[in-house]
Amino acid sequence: MTDHRFGGDWTADKLERVRKYLKAYMTIFSGNERARKLTPIYVDAFAGTGYRTPASDPPPDKPLFPELEEPETKAFLKGSARIALEVEPPFKRYLFIERDPERAKELEKLVNEFRGRVQFKERNIEVVEAEANEYLIQWCRQNNWQSSRAVVFLDPYGMQVSWDLIEALGQTRAVDLWLLFPLGMAVNRLLTRNQPPTGPWANALTRMFGTNDWSSFSVCSQRCATVRSIRFRS
Numbered sequence: 001m002t003d004h005r006f007g008g009d010w011t012a013d014k015l016e017r018v019r020k021y022l023k024a025y026m027t028i029f030s031g032n033e034r035a036r037k038l039t040p041i042y043v044d045a046f047a048g049t050g051y052r053t054p055a056s057d058p059p060p061d062k063p064l065f066p067e068l069e070e071p072e073t074k075a076f077l078k079g080s081a082r083i084a085l086e087v088e089p090p091f092k093r094y095l096f097i098e099r100d101p102e103r104a105k106e107l108e109k110l111v112n113e114f115r116g117r118v119q120f121k122e123r124n125i126e127v128v129e130a131e132a133n134e135y136l137i138q139w140c141r142q143n144n145w146q147s148s149r150a151v152v153f154l155d156p157y158g159m160q161v162s163w164d165l166i167e168a169l170g171q172t173r174a175v176d177l178w179l180l181f182p183l184g185m186a187v188n189r190l191l192t193r194n195q196p197p198t199g200p201w202a203n204a205l206t207r208m209f210g211t212n213d214w215s216s217f218s219v220c221s222q223r224c225a226t227v228r229s230i231r232f233r234s
């Protein structure tokens, strides 16, 4: 299996929250007469492999005593795709998007495991190897939102989600969106008090916010910093 290293304790917490949400969503969906007529879809646009290894773990090695491996340990290492597929009752459709070919292959293996199960008989599970923004914007335009609803989980490493995608999702008026926003990891590091970023970093911020207004905010935060330092000195 391809080793996919990311996150830490907070990742487990995040995924547990998503799991609870998906479970509640599907419980409500299947219990409500009007909702039951609609097709519930789960979309994971930065899907990974379905598994994860905490970034802090030592490199993979064969366990010394594999028979002593706790099942709980494996549960802790489930990624969002696997967690979503295990939700009961299952969604009617699943769309997993992953740009990395090796990871997409790994996902396909995981999905095949579920496709054979009885409760997935009338369900559709798709794995698409593609760039998430481009693919999903088109998908939002083409999907029939009269007859479906979706939970969309966007869990990128950094600033890969473009504002165009957020707009396209909003225009459906039928999507519950989970977005991991890279505030500490990326935005705070770029919007420093010294100099607004330029070049590719500036472009990445503009793409993510859908405007370059952030540059005046950056200047404003520099001014605020100056005011604060004057106050501290007086």
Ligand SMILES: C[S@@+](CC[C@H](N)C(=O)[O-])C[C@H]1O[C@@H](n2cnc3c(N)ncnc32)[C@H](O)[C@@H]1O
Binding pocket: 006, 015, 045, 046, 047, 048, 049, 050, 051, 052, 078, 079, 080, 081, 097, 098, 099, 100, 103, 130, 131, 132, 133, 155, 156, 157, 160
């Ligand atoms: C943080 S990981 C996702 C982890 C996953 N949610 C889980 O819990 O297992 C981000 C994934 O997004 C993929 N990725 C990065 N940029 C992408 C893009 N523009 N389009 C599609 N996938 C992308 C990476 O290859 C990586 O597998």
